[in-house]
Amino acid sequence: MGIELQFISAEALRDKTPPQKVEFILEEIKKSKDRILVIEGSLSNVEERELIAKTMQLVSKKFPGIEVASLGEQSSDFKAQLIKLLGGKPAGLTVVGPSTLVKQIKRDPNKLSLLTGK
Amino acid sequence: MPFRKFINWLTSLFGSKKSFSLGLYGNVNAGKSTLANRISKDWTGEEMSQVSEIPHETREVIKKERVSLQVDGVSITMNLLDMPGIATKVDYRDFVKRGMKAADAQKRAKEATKGIIEAIKWLEHVDAALLVMDACEDPYTQVNITILGNLEARKIPVIIVANKIDKKNAKPDRIKNAFPQHRLVEVSALKGTHVDKLYKAIAECAK
Numbered sequence: 001m002g003i004e005l006q007f008i009s010a011e012a013l014r015d016k017t018p019p020q021k022v023e024f025i026l027e028e029i030k031k032s033k034d035r036i037l038v039i040e041g042s043l044s045n046v047e048e049r050e051l052i053a054k055t056m057q058l059v060s061k062k063f064p065g066i067e068v069a070s071l072g073e074q075s076s077d078f079k080a081q082l083i084k085l086l087g088g089k090p091a092g093l094t095v096v097g098p099s100t101l102v103k104q105i106k107r108d109p110n111k112l113s114l115l116t117g118k
Numbered sequence: 119m120p121f122r123k124f125i126n127w128l129t130s131l132f133g134s135k136k137s138f139s140l141g142l143y144g145n146v147n148a149g150k151s152t153l154a155n156r157i158s159k160d161w162t163g164e165e166m167s168q169v170s171e172i173p174h175e176t177r178e179v180i181k182k183e184r185v186s187l188q189v190d191g192v193s194i195t196m197n198l199l200d201m202p203g204i205a206t207k208v209d210y211r212d213f214v215k216r217g218m219k220a221a222d223a224q225k226r227a228k229e230a231t232k233g234i235i236e237a238i239k240w241l242e243h244v245d246a247a248l249l250v251m252d253a254c255e256d257p258y259t260q261v262n263i264t265i266l267g268n269l270e271a272r273k274i275p276v277i278i279v280a281n282k283i284d285k286k287n288a289k290p291d292r293i294k295n296a297f298p299q300h301r302l303v304e305v306s307a308l309k310g311t312h313v314d315k316l317y318k319a320i321a322e323c324a325k
Contacts (some may be wrong), residue, residue, distance in 0.1 A: 013208045024214065035258070043270045045264070045267040045270075046268075046271075048263075048264040048267065048268075049238055049259070049264060051267050052204065052205075052206055052232075052234065052238060052261075052264060053235050053238045053239075055207075056204060056231040056232075056234045056235050057235070059207075059208050059227065059228075059231045061210065061224070063206060064207045064209035064211075064227075064256075065205070065208060065209070066207060066209025067207070067260075068204060068206055068260050069260050070260070070263075079182050099206070099207035105260070106256065107258050107260060107320050114297075
């Protein structure tokens, strides 16, 4: 089977709290071991922290974890809330995939490179 | 060393009253425990953590309380916290590849995940942090960015430590270029190179 790239708009996550957003991301990742999510917008500090902590709770023999990287400015939680209130869209994008599929994500401020393999 | 302990005790009684928690954060195998041992040995005469080439040797927060530093006439008493390395994945098979039995590897992986969660929780409770990076590795990792972002959001002072500069392939400038807005000290925790500069930076952080 090939790799599935799932693109998720900022709108799909707009009304979710950080824990809900993290839960959504991990549920989507766990649905298929061949799926990589590309999410519109970068994650906030709290969301990044929650994502790592929640991932660790889910680690098992079959699910060793994730690779994740955000592109673009990391928004503070206050700024993210403000953008949401004003009806704007968060800048940047986030790539998340299971570590069994995504071996490495190389990044610089303006570029992300994914190395996949099984 | 009894004499040093006595001096530290006296300092804690009569010296300046700066006391704070300093957390050592970073990716797995960045050299946090080696640095924690260096700091602890220099100021208390005792090491505090076990060190290993196998990742996730530190799987719970290790505390060394009342470590007193004297730098340029200023005395600081701190609680040193050696944090488990933070990662987004823990695969027990990586430990098996290094010669561990499957059952032991799975146990280590389970403990490592708990340690990572504990380290993340502590991000809210430290007064200052050393973000330790291996100068031979790409510094621009999600773990480093997440740690820095969370510390910045809480206005917790952070010093980036470019570690392992004794290695031939060390490139501390990469770290400097990746995080130019932060204070950086280049050290070799193993050899003790430039740790005096780090102690000065810690003292300034505690002011």
